[in-house]
Amino acid sequence: MGIWDTGPFDNDSAADFAGDLDDAKPEEREALIRGVLTRTIDATGWLAEGQEVVAAAALIAAQCPGGAPIDTPYGPEEPMPAFPDDLRTLADTALARIISDQARAASNWVDPEDWKQWRANLNRLRAVLAPPSPSIPLFDAEK
Template sequence: MGTWAAGPFDNDTAADWCGALDDAAPRERPVLVEQALRVVVDDAGYLDSDLGVEAVAAAAVLAAHLPGASPVNSAYAPDFLTGGVRLELPERLRPLAVRALDRVVGEESELAELWVEAGEPNKFLVEVAGLRTLLAAA
């Protein structure tokens, strides 16, 4: 797991996903966010860590667009977020993101297991819980 911190953008897979999001045409970005969330929600089997990481990053992108959201300051976040560009993200994505985050921290999740094996599950769980709280309250 190429991870350097517990933040939603702080690993190789999330950074790659954010790069692809930056490279996409602005009108395609909401579709990519939704796809990352939907894949996780629709996956009934053991959840691959890369899919989980992308869903967490997508949820963080969504949370960054909420009214009053804190500015994103990760060097690995999509450039458009740190540049203040806003996406038109449908409200229906919020409950989808909450369900995706629940799936990522669930029992059948490789990502959750990797954090347990690393001995630092609390850092990961705190990050995901914060995102979930923001999205569920919106």
């Protein structure tokens, strides 16, 4: 596992995941992303695919309002399908799992001096992915 920087594709595992997405048929890309998210949410112990989750979450967030485009030579070159809304929730839940695991595997994914920046990047992704709260009127103004 190589540590490069704090971006979602700035490590060996995430760059390899981007290559896997490029190698997959277009109709298989959503399943690859859903798989890493689900396995991380369901994992016990070591989070083996955490770096891939961050990359997947960034791809999903890029399609959301307020999301940043993926602009790195290490990300996928092929276009991603339009992701269904339920992937937003899965990605947010998986990122929460990674953030809560800081004392274990996640703390080894970036250099210690970059930890705060990396965590801030994850929190920005979560802010974009978090589904908007439904607006519920407190009272009927017309009465």
